[in-house]
Amino acid sequence: MKSLPKPLFLGALALLLLMLAVASLSAGRVWVPWSAWLSAGDDPRWAIVFGLRLPRTVLAIMVGGALGLTGAVMQGYTRNPLADPGVLGVSSSAALGAVLTLYFGAAGEASWTLPVAAMIGAAIGVAILIGLAGVTSSVITFVLAGVIIQTVCTAGISLALNLAPNPWAVNEIVNWLMGSLADRSMEEVQLALPGIVLGCGIMLTTGRALDALTLGETGAGSLGINLGLTRLIMAAGVALAVGSCVAVTGIIAFVGLITPHLLRPVFGARPGALLIPSFLVGAALTLAADMLVRMTPAATEIRLGVAMTALGGPFFLALLISMRRRLA
Amino acid sequence: MKPSNKGLSARDLHVRLGERDVLDGVFLDFAPGMVTAIVGPNGAGKSTLLSCLAGLRRPDVGVVALDGVQLATLPSKARARRIAFLPQSPEISWAVDVRTFVGLGRIPRQGAFGLGREDEAAVEEAIDATGIEALAERVITTLSGGERARALIARALAGWTDWILADEPLTGLDLGHAFDAVDLFRHLAEGQGKGVVVTLHDLPLAARAADRVIVLGEGRVLADGAPLEALTPEVLAKAYGVEARMIDGAGGPILDVVGRAR
Numbered sequence: 001m002k003s004l005p006k007p008l009f010l011g012a013l014a015l016l017l018l019m020l021a022v023a024s025l026s027a028g029r030v031w032v033p034w035s036a037w038l039s040a041g042d043d044p045r046w047a048i049v050f051g052l053r054l055p056r057t058v059l060a061i062m063v064g065g066a067l068g069l070t071g072a073v074m075q076g077y078t079r080n081p082l083a084d085p086g087v088l089g090v091s092s093s094a095a096l097g098a099v100l101t102l103y104f105g106a107a108g109e110a111s112w113t114l115p116v117a118a119m120i121g122a123a124i125g126v127a128i129l130i131g132l133a134g135v136t137s138s139v140i141t142f143v144l145a146g147v148i149i150q151t152v153c154t155a156g157i158s159l160a161l162n163l164a165p166n167p168w169a170v171n172e173i174v175n176w177l178m179g180s181l182a183d184r185s186m187e188e189v190q191l192a193l194p195g196i197v198l199g200c201g202i203m204l205t206t207g208r209a210l211d212a213l214t215l216g217e218t219g220a221g222s223l224g225i226n227l228g229l230t231r232l233i234m235a236a237g238v239a240l241a242v243g244s245c246v247a248v249t250g251i252i253a254f255v256g257l258i259t260p261h262l263l264r265p266v267f268g269a270r271p272g273a274l275l276i277p278s279f280l281v282g283a284a285l286t287l288a289a290d291m292l293v294r295m296t297p298a299a300t301e302i303r304l305g306v307a308m309t310a311l312g313g314p315f316f317l318a319l320l321i322s323m324r325r326r327l328a
Numbered sequence: 329m330k331p332s333n334k335g336l337s338a339r340d341l342h343v344r345l346g347e348r349d350v351l352d353g354v355f356l357d358f359a360p361g362m363v364t365a366i367v368g369p370n371g372a373g374k375s376t377l378l379s380c381l382a383g384l385r386r387p388d389v390g391v392v393a394l395d396g397v398q399l400a401t402l403p404s405k406a407r408a409r410r411i412a413f414l415p416q417s418p419e420i421s422w423a424v425d426v427r428t429f430v431g432l433g434r435i436p437r438q439g440a441f442g443l444g445r446e447d448e449a450a451v452e453e454a455i456d457a458t459g460i461e462a463l464a465e466r467v468i469t470t471l472s473g474g475e476r477a478r479a480l481i482a483r484a485l486a487g488w489t490d491w492i493l494a495d496e497p498l499t500g501l502d503l504g505h506a507f508d509a510v511d512l513f514r515h516l517a518e519g520q521g522k523g524v525v526v527t528l529h530d531l532p533l534a535a536r537a538a539d540r541v542i543v544l545g546e547g548r549v550l551a552d553g554a555p556l557e558a559l560t561p562e563v564l565a566k567a568y569g570v571e572a573r574m575i576d577g578a579g580g581p582i583l584d585v586v587g588r589a590r
Binding site: 213218222224226 | 379382384403404405406407408409411412413415418419420421422423424425428429432433435436438442483487
């Protein structure tokens, strides 16, 4: 498919994201017309846009984009189309880090401990992943290593819930784990921004190394790629970005898995060509999904993380079926 | 013995894997403008030697130097601009089209913003040289073994390196395409002055392709010289355990095998 030149397509994606962002600010249970936007606080709906929907929209773009980019980087690095921070257990390990701070109440005293703990959790997750699977780096060992990490982290989270001192703490942890953008403020944006910007910036530098890894580690080495450095950069970028995302929104799975697959038919399979588009599409996907859950008529708002998993599960299955021949 | 100041030179290479000495004291000098074939039985250390020469494996003992500079001290990007390496049965992870695949060979040279005009010209040149114009839009993972082998050679050419080290590059190529590849290697060496070092299994083909044949056995150099001087009946018996000799055929040397050596 080469109907549209790639820069043009990239521009179209950016435009789509912009339109979704405007829609996200306007739409919801209350429709906010343009006149209210310019009222500078006179219209009560101004507060809805700038107090509620703006942080939510900004967070959706940041988190969705970061997750999409992380998915593209992890798929490129592991040369595995099933890779994603959720599938490979990095989101879970970040969540465990965050849950521990919630459990010990540190997050209540200093809010910055939450993203920092989540980043440390994510970093440990990535390190274990590379340690467990890095030697052979086959598709199957990576997925198995991810399953192991995820299992252990889920057990840790369950233990924290099990031992939680009061039902209020349990409620808070469970709610947060389900993954949502609801009721977030600019404070969350500020908490997540440094890690996401830094992490994404770091990950965007890996394009050439990921391209070279198309030829495997030997091939990449022969093209002058420093594999140890690449691994370190990838791990640092993923830990910063995923840790920050999970800290403010909980686990939103499958964005990273789906996004690169949607883009390969257009941009080709070269990993470096997918990085920036994956940020844009990850953001657009998350924003669209968040608007959908926001406007679904239900007594309680459906959690974004739950909706994403409901969408992502069948996608994952379809992917497995299409890969079956290659893996067999 | 100091490494030579010109060309690629290996001094006293030792590589130990487990209990086995894969390379056991290899001294070799390679000159540019020549095709050198490394032959030898399975497990003789051909691939290990080639990856040491390419700077991808650090020998346990010994040094490899390029024009007098130790490869181990050369930044990896600088090394990649001078030496292209084609691994044996290389991994191809993504279903990219052949043109994109060949473009991967430009990675050590491309600028910060992907492939520039010069890079694209180099890719087209490599595609022409290997005769895969018709395959350029195809997806690499759908190619036959022979087509893929040519795309791999094109990828190595695209990097404009002075040296091309290829591990079994003719595997999977039919007779006609194997000869095309041999002609291409000869042209790269004679016409463009590149140093070409290939490991090969097919002795008659090696004798035709190469200016120089190195016979490796159990990690040592058993013979080294012009093809027919290196591939003597004594060397063949020692290396392969067969009673055989190279004889002159109408077109070139032929391997006449009597049987297993007693």
